[in-house]
Amino acid sequence: MATAVPAERDAVAGAFPEPAAEVPLPAGTLHRTGDFDLLAVGVGPALAAACTASALTAAALRGAPYDLVVCAGIAGGFAPDAPVGSLVVADAIVAADLGAETPDGFLPVTDLGFGTVSHRPPASLVRGLAAASGAVTGTVLTVSTVTGTARRADELRARHPGALAEAMEGFGVAEAAAAHGTPVVEIRAVSNPVGPRDRAAWRIGDALGALTESFGKLATALESWTQHDRTQ
Numbered sequence: 425m426a427t428a429v430p431a432e433r434d435a436v437a438g439a440f441p442e443p444a445a446e447v448p449l450p451a452g453t454l455h456r457t458g459d460f461d462l463l464a465v466g467v468g469p470a471l472a473a474a475c476t477a478s479a480l481t482a483a484a485l486r487g488a489p490y491d492l493v494v495c496a497g498i499a500g501g502f503a504p505d506a507p508v509g510s511l512v513v514a515d516a517i518v519a520a521d522l523g524a525e526t527p528d529g530f531l532p533v534t535d536l537g538f539g540t541v542s543h544r545p546p547a548s549l550v551r552g553l554a555a556a557s558g559a560v561t562g563t564v565l566t567v568s569t570v571t572g573t574a575r576r577a578d579e580l581r582a583r584h585p586g587a588l589a590e591a592m593e594g595f596g597v598a599e600a601a602a603a604h605g606t607p608v609v610e611i612r613a614v615s616n617p618v619g620p621r622d623r624a625a626w627r628i629g630d631a632l633g634a635l636t637e638s639f640g641k642l643a644t645a646l647e648s649w650t651q652h653d654r655t656q
């Protein structure tokens with residue numbers, strides 16, 4: 425599981441009864457608990473992609489490749505569908521600002537003839553996680569710049585009507601997973617609304633608590649999917 429920062433990693437680890445064993449890697453320290461390896465991969469899509477790819481490569485080289493990559497953490501939520509404190513499971517992980525600005529609006533990088541802007545987690549996994557946790561499902565956007573105005577929030581929602589949340593790592597983690605042919609999913613607890621910057625409205629502690637509580641329920645669904653239900 426890839427989180428951006430150690431506080432998110434520790435919130436996820438708090439769902440598991442046994443203390444995590446620490447395993448040093450070139451890209452950081454894995455925290456191993458139960459069947460899960462947790463790694464803080466840094467803030468932003470580029471660092472998250474680099475650290476996730478490094479951990480995936482290390483696992484492949486030791487002959488124990490991962491079955492699934494989970495990107496988890498806090499996020500901004502689009503009102504009214506993803507209020508502060510809610511949990512979102514991504515049915516699409518979309519790079520929202522990877523492209524070109526033109527006089528006629530934003531063009532995704534795919535319209536320029538390059539790469540990809542979207543990864544789709546397996547639908548059966550998304551359904552199972554939502555059923556286990558009560559999470560809402562929808563698009564989670566990856567941005568390199570946190571949205572700070574209502575105008576930008578409206579632009580993003582107009583371009584991505586299915587967007588429920590924005591964060592900064594999912595697409596990078598998903599690109600690394602895709603390079604290894606490993607399925608990926610993103611799970612986010614909403615700490616703040618997407619829109620005008622208002623630090624007083626952040627509920628980071630509550631969102632970290634929601635991560636701990638939800639991973640208590642999600643662990644079984646994740647294990648079940650990787651062991652038995654690996655269908656689309």
Ligand SMILES: O=C(O)c1cccc(C(=O)CC[C@H]2O[C@@H](n3cnc4c(=O)[nH]cnc43)[C@H](O)[C@@H]2O)c1
Nearest residue numbers: 428467498499500570571590591592593616618621
């Ligand atoms: O300074 C600000 O206005 C501001 C607003 C929201 C979040 C931040 C952060 O520095 C946290 C970035 C960190 O947390 C995830 N995150 C949480 N909320 C959001 C958001 O509204 N938009 C994008 N990312 C968010 C993100 O994945 C990073 O890991 C600063």
